[in-house]
Amino acid sequence: MNIRKWGMHMKKPFYKKIWFWLVVLVIIGGAGAAASKKKDKDESEQTVVTEATTEKISNTTEGTTAKATTEATVIKDGKYAISINSYSVEENYDGSEVLIIDYSWTNNSDKETSFMLALTDRVYQNGIQCSTISVYVDDVSAGDQMLKIKPGVTNDIKIGYKLQDKTNVSVEVNDLYDSDDLYLKETIDLGGGEGTYNEASASSAETSVKIVDMFLSENYSGEDVLIVKYEYTNGEKKVTAFSQEFRDAVYQNGVECSSWTISEDADGEPSILYIKPGATIIVEEAYILNDTTSDVEIEVKTLFGGKSILSEKRSIN
Structure with a gap:
């Protein structure tokens, strides 16, 4: 049996940080609520295709660009609206690569709320969700997701996702309490192809x-x-x-x-x-x-x- 020591050199284990447990509780609570809630869909949904954007990748291959093809399904008169301002690939504290997405989201509901308590954001590579745990990059703070905004207000927020490789990533943002309410679905091309996941x-x-x-x-x-x-x-x-x-x-x-x-x-x-x-x-x-x-x-x-x-x-x- 192999022996391996871990955690001895950590400054502070992530499981001792209060935001981690808040994230876990919100994910579990949101998943349970979504499973039990059935909601009729508004027949007047519209599909919006926005212009593809090009963003230079930082701290990776100099001079390389990454293209995003947007196929966002926007719910008409939804409680929230969300879009991607920009994105970049940065180097994490441990040398791994992190995708940083700068979102713009609007609270169209009738009460103040935070990104964390309103939406579920997931980025997938090869059919697997990219982790947001242990992402330490400048200008990215998990605490920003807990800041509330009032009805009618639009706010920008940056979130980091640990990349598995350079294959395409799928960005999906749903209502926290009703996973059928999809506010954003976008594919970002990082230059590595489609990946191993075959939906068919x-x-x-x-x-x-x-x-x-x-x-x-x-x-x-x-x-x-x-x-x-x-x-x-x-x-x-x-x-x-x-x-x-x-x-x-x-x-x-x-x-x-x-x-x-x-x-x-x-x-x-x-x-x-x-x-x-x-x-x-x-x-x-x-x-x-x-x-x-x-x-x-x-x-x-x-x-x-x-x-x-x-x-x-x-x-x-």
Whole structure:
């Protein structure tokens, strides 16, 4: 079993930052509300195609441009309106590349609200949501998403997304409480082609979860932690996340091991990231071990109904 230490050199783990937990709570609450709410659509929706824009990429390949093809579906007389002012590719604190999108959004509702409490923004590459966790770039602050604006006011906001590669990205912004209300859908061409996701073949995919790796590590306080990497394929007909579909657990001698928030040093993806139908993602989960000698039982069950998806007993030595 490999031993890897992570989190020891972090200035401040992201899971101790209050905005991270606010984001998680809003995502979970919004997803639950969207699942139960049925709403008749306004027949007078209109499709607006805006002019393609060209933006120079910063801190990447000098002189290279990235083109955005806009196919935004705008809901007529919607509660909100949103568009992209500009975008750029910047270098993150760890050397990875981050897509920075400068949005302009208008609050057309009858009460003051914030971007975070009104809208759900997701950027996808290869059918996988790009993470906004651990993005530290100048002029980008997660706190800006919590600032409220009054009815009729338009405000600009910058959000950073960690890129997987240079393939095209799909930008989608929906109503937080009704995912059927789509306010923006735009494709940004970063010059790397269409990527690996094939929407046409998504209907043939079946839901599957399997363990692809596991190893011992230590968290920032020196506790022994088991890291498990799961490969998850979304066989549903909707966009969803591992954390929205399953409950995972690890037991030693019949006693459950406490779950642990993955460090920003982890090389897998957080289980809260959404993936499109038919897409596959590698997610990492961490568990504080009760001891470092006993075998572990790893279980994954459906979040609703408790159907067993995976059950394996493994040695950690």
